[in-house]
Amino acid sequence: MKKRRLGNSDLYVSELGLGCMSIGTNPYKAQEIIEAALEEGINYFDTADLYDFGENEKLVGQSLKNVREQVIIATKAGNRWNKNKDGWSWDPSKRHIKEAVKDSLKRLATDYIDLYQLHGGTIEDPIDETIEAFEELKEEGYILQYGISSIRPNVIREFTSKSSIVSVMMQYSILDRRPEEEALPLLNQKGISAVTRGPLAKGLLSDKMLDKASESVKEKGYLDYSYAELEKTLTSLREKISDQRTMNEIAFQYNLADPAVASITAGASRAEQVKANAEAARAIPLNEDELAIIKSIAKLNKYEQHR
Numbered sequence: 001m002k003k004r005r006l007g008n009s010d011l012y013v014s015e016l017g018l019g020c021m022s023i024g025t026n027p028y029k030a031q032e033i034i035e036a037a038l039e040e041g042i043n044y045f046d047t048a049d050l051y052d053f054g055e056n057e058k059l060v061g062q063s064l065k066n067v068r069e070q071v072i073i074a075t076k077a078g079n080r081w082n083k084n085k086d087g088w089s090w091d092p093s094k095r096h097i098k099e100a101v102k103d104s105l106k107r108l109a110t111d112y113i114d115l116y117q118l119h120g121g122t123i124e125d126p127i128d129e130t131i132e133a134f135e136e137l138k139e140e141g142y143i144l145q146y147g148i149s150s151i152r153p154n155v156i157r158e159f160t161s162k163s164s165i166v167s168v169m170m171q172y173s174i175l176d177r178r179p180e181e182e183a184l185p186l187l188n189q190k191g192i193s194a195v196t197r198g199p200l201a202k203g204l205l206s207d208k209m210l211d212k213a214s215e216s217v218k219e220k221g222y223l224d225y226s227y228a229e230l231e232k233t234l235t236s237l238r239e240k241i242s243d244q245r246t247m248n249e250i251a252f253q254y255n256l257a258d259p260a261v262a263s264i265t266a267g268a269s270r271a272e273q274v275k276a277n278a279e280a281a282r283a284i285p286l287n288e289d290e291l292a293i294i295k296s297i298a299k300l301n302k303y304e305q306h307r
Helices: 027-039 051-070 094-108 127-140 153-162 183-190 215-220 227-240 247-256 271-281 288-297
Strands: 003-005 012-014 016-019 044-046 072-077 079-081 088-090 113-119 143-149 167-171 193-197 261-267
Touching (some): 051 072, 127 153, 227 288, 247 261
Parallel strands (some): 044 072, 072 113, 113 143
Antiparallel strands (some): 003 012
16 A cells, blocks of 8 residues: 655555544454454554544554554544533634543553544634644644644635644545635645545445435435436446446545545445455556546536535
């Protein structure tokens, strides 16, 4: 598995990372999925304190403890569960972030986090205070680098101009090209990496295509695609790109073709999914003709319609 530099940092992440939210709560199954990722050469593992009330971090830490120095662990903070654990509130305050990191370190059973990310954010947040918290955590050695998880252009602009973030996690796919409008060019210009999620667009870009469409997608479409437009777009993609490529391969390689993208974080609930994703990530990159065909078929979505 090839690696790419994360921003201007000393961290080199595999082109495919494991999004750990979907590994479940069974420790044996979780370990099987994570070991499959390691076997495929994946070194980047993404979790969050929000997932399964922190249990996800525990499973990730337990499964990676014997290879801790060889992997990059990314986790996130900013959401606080309420006492009943039936909902959460947003808290990007310095006080919360500096408390949350210690809880994450304990659950992950490690003394440092490679990449600590703000798990969301709005332009109304106390951004200077949030940045101060992350910078202090770097100085104190609790984290090596930090980033944000956001699809909001205004928030991304603030952090790229005011902070030393090395990455922005964002949703990006052939069916969701919103980041191409502003975010990806800006990150590439600033030397900051994008870490993408949702490359298969809820399974619509997998080989099963519309067979994976939920009832909601059938009724309301996906982003600014109606269901009829999805049908037309996916059929055209399949017909006009070589049938020697799988849809998974096309989807993953489209993400990796952007110079700002360092890694795709794809979830998996079975070891077999990890292997299929790794195969797609290791495939031959899309050529210029293939990229041009895809861009002529898929919409260039606009952020304004989906804030």
